[in-house]
Amino acid sequence: MKNLSRHLIIIFILFLVYLLNNSSVEESTIPDINNKYGIQNYKKCEKSGGSFCKFDFKITSCNQTLWKTIEESQKNRLKLDKSVIHRMLCVPKDNSPMIYGKLLMEKYANGTKFEVLQMDCVNQWNFTYKRIYWTIIGVYAFIIFWVTKYNNNSRFSFIKNAKKLLEDCPSKDFRSLKSIQGIRVLNTCLVIFWHTVLSLAQTYINDVAPLEKSFENPLFFYTMFLGGFAVQIFFLISSFLLTNQILEIQRQHGSFTLKHCCIIMLHRFCRLSPILLMTLASTTSGVYDFSPHTMDFRDKCLNTCQHYWWYAIFQINFLLPIDKICMPNLWYLSVDTLFYLTTVIIMYFILKNRFNIYKMLSGIIVFVITYFALYIYLNDYEFMFQPYPKAVTNMIYSKTMTHIYINPLSNYCGSLFGLILGAIYYDNKHHKRVFSKAQKLCWYFIFTCVPLLALHLSTYSYNNRAIKSFIGAVLKPLFVFPLGIGILGMAFGLGGLIKKLLESKVMVVLSNVTYGTYAFNFYVAFAKGILSEDVLHYEQHHLILWIIFDLVISFIIGTIFTISIEYPLVSLLKEYLPKIEKSKQKSKNYDIVSKDKYSEHNKC
Known part of the structure; x- marks a missing residue:
């Protein structure tokens, strides 16, 4: 039994390593509008001091081939909407994220026009209580x-x-x-x-x-x-x-x-x-x-x-x-x-x-x-x-x-x-x-x-x-x-x-x-x-x-x-x-109430 448990743990660890190692690809080509998702390098953006922002773009004008693909995706309920694409972009300092994102996409997209549906930049949160939280967790674990x-x-x-x-x-x-x-x-x-x-x-x-x-x-x-x-x-x-x-x-x-x-x-x-x-x-x-x-x-x-x-x-x-x-x-x-x-x-x-x-x-x-x-x-x-x-x-x-x-x-x-x-x-x-x-x-x-x-x-x-x-x-x-x-x-x-x-x-x-x-x-x-x-x-x-x-x-x-x-x-x-104490008193039996033994099902 111990050997079986050990083998199962080893198999699961190998499975975990496989899943994580196959979970990413090289940096995506942002302007490629055939890809629904794309991300620029987050760490490079952080080092450059830029703002890392998430954009939801709506394709408003494009070539006939792409437009046909979009129409097919909108008619088929088993498909994602290809008219909306999502990008995480690094916006340089002193640039308006909304304007920069739209211009960057249109610059390399061969005449395709976009509308920005939503834009959110990653917030730099100050986790005031983070150390306190992990300290409490550490003390409790000890x-x-x-x-x-x-x-x-x-x-x-x-x-x-x-x-x-x-x-x-x-x-x-x-x-x-x-x-x-x-x-x-x-x-x-x-x-x-x-x-x-x-x-x-x-x-x-x-x-x-x-x-x-x-x-x-x-x-x-x-x-x-x-x-x-x-x-x-x-x-x-x-x-x-x-x-x-x-x-x-x-x-x-x-x-x-x-x-x-x-x-x-x-x-x-x-x-x-x-x-x-x-x-x-x-x-x-x-x-x-x-x-x-x-x-x-x-x-x-x-x-x-x-x-x-x-x-x-x-x-x-x-x-x-x-x-x-x-x-x-x-x-x-x-x-x-x-x-x-x-x-x-x-x-x-x-x-x-x-x-x-x-x-x-x-x-x-x-x-x-x-x-x-x-x-x-x-x-x-x-x-x-x-x-x-x-x-x-x-x-x-x-x-x-x-x-x-x-x-x-x-x-x-x-x-x-x-x-x-x-x-x-x-x-x-x-x-x-x-x-x-x-x-x-x-x-x-x-x-x-x-x-x-x-x-x-x-x-x-x-x-x-x-x-x-x-x-x-x-x-x-x-x-x-x-x-x-x-x-x-x-x-x-x-x-x-x-x-x-x-x-x-x-x-x-x-x-x-x-x-x-x-x-x-x-x-x-x-x-x-x-x-x-x-x-x-x-x-x-x-x-x-x-x-x-x-x-x-x-x-x-x-x-x-x-x-x-x-x-x-x-x-x-x-x-x-406070608790509901047991009592020997019994109620009269009416409608749905029958005489049975006290249940502690919910207490277990």
């Missing part, structure tokens, strides 16, 4: 090392926390819902895949043709669209587990009070804070201060973090357009926290007033779908964000991303379905269920085929405004609800090989690090070119290599930060936070 070596029983022991990853939770709910752990892992892998492709589409590569060709592959094409649905599953799982937890509190204490609501939200906030603060500190400390590729991403993040960092701290990023969010991937955490809060509030009112949960939530779902359909119709928005090549290159500035993709309203049905399914699970989890063959086939069909139907529908264009609005409102619910039915079925013994795969030990262990992996994956995905000063050399097989690289490194980093930061600091915080 503490972890010292404690691990001399006091293995401490909550800061790396070995002790690493063993936690391998422990099985004794809760009956955890065992019943173990398939959720595998779904979390696969969903995180899907998100990493999406981020990898998004980063490649926005990285300066020497040839975009191989990337465009990838979109012609049906598996790649549908996986990209599947990535647009990934967060729906997270929202459903979060509400599912929280609903079960709240109903257990109600049964255990006889009531679900405002005090319980506050304690649940306080624990949620503190549970996410250590990793979140580490993410923000890394963003604002110049970790990307190495190459022109990463500096562009660094500048975007630092500009937004300076003004909107507190939105991330208090997890209210959903109030901002995506281009204003400090680390764009943090939008998901803020929306999930919002849904967490609404779940707590809804359950409080339902349990306090003894409403029928199914009738009330069904009414809310119908209202949300109707309202969102009208929202799309009245504003004439796209029905969803479709990750075609043209869209992913400018997604951070996309109106569809802000108003349709990250909009809490567009994602809310996933959370509401989690509420309903969590209540159904709670009401039936101690009743033995026997399913007929017809019921099993029906479950398999709903679980596997209906989400694929929703996925397929998402790839079409809808010109009729009413149809587009209707599809946009029902597509995400149509995708996520059958997956929730799948989770519910597996909790009661259905699933066969699928269930065994999702509940395997590897999946359960990896599920413990998905939060840290998700939080830091953006650093990994958008670090392409961090060792390069020119455009990246890219061929079609590099896509597979980059996906493997991002998956492995993201999970490694996620594991390290889970063990060294999340586990010890969350454990420390919990010691001082």
Whole structure:
């Protein structure tokens, strides 16, 4: 086993060296307008005292051959827009960047005319707290090392926390819902895949043709669209587990009070804070201060973090357009926290007033779908964000991303379905269920085929405004609800090989690090070119290599930060936070509340 591990490490190191050594080409010819990307030498520019600037040029006039290529690229949704090219140029001292860039391109481009769409020069940031940040990291790492070596029983022991990853939770709910752990892992892998492709589409590569060709592959094409649905599953799982937890509190204490609501939200906030603060500190400390590729991403993040960092701290990023969010991937955490809060509030009112949960939530779902359909119709928005090549290159500035993709309203049905399914699970989890063959086939069909139907529908264009609005409102619910039915079925013994795969030990262990992996994956995905000063050399097989690289490194980093930061600091915080104590009092059984054993699924 040790030899196998050693060989795997050696293979991965060789793979890493190969990937990095094949990641750059010689300095590109800037005026060659057949290349979508081009970069002048950054270090030479820095030594000469010039300004290094990024330009987005629009070709307004050119020869007939090039114009034909441009028109073909604009008509084909699987192609990048060839009328827009991107350059990183060194602007000499005392020159206007806007004028210089335009004149330089037109001077060597054989009569081609350009319009400057956007121009940003690399900022020289003064990272005031950089030394303090790395000093704190160094001191904390030393503490972890010292404690691990001399006091293995401490909550800061790396070995002790690493063993936690391998422990099985004794809760009956955890065992019943173990398939959720595998779904979390696969969903995180899907998100990493999406981020990898998004980063490649926005990285300066020497040839975009191989990337465009990838979109012609049906598996790649549908996986990209599947990535647009990934967060729906997270929202459903979060509400599912929280609903079960709240109903257990109600049964255990006889009531679900405002005090319980506050304690649940306080624990949620503190549970996410250590990793979140580490993410923000890394963003604002110049970790990307190495190459022109990463500096562009660094500048975007630092500009937004300076003004909107507190939105991330208090997890209210959903109030901002995506281009204003400090680390764009943090939008998901803020929306999930919002849904967490609404779940707590809804359950409080339902349990306090003894409403029928199914009738009330069904009414809310119908209202949300109707309202969102009208929202799309009245504003004439796209029905969803479709990750075609043209869209992913400018997604951070996309109106569809802000108003349709990250909009809490567009994602809310996933959370509401989690509420309903969590209540159904709670009401039936101690009743033995026997399913007929017809019921099993029906479950398999709903679980596997209906989400694929929703996925397929998402790839079409809808010109009729009413149809587009209707599809946009029902597509995400149509995708996520059958997956929730799948989770519910597996909790009661259905699933066969699928269930065994999702509940395997590897999946359960990896599920413990998905939060840290998700939080830091953006650093990994958008670090392409961090060792390069020119455009990246890219061929079609590099896509597979980059996906493997991002998956492995993201999970490694996620594991390290889970063990060294999340586990010890969350454990420390919990010691001082108010807790919901167990009680022997039991509530009356009504509607959805049945007499079962207290669940600690969410505590594991």
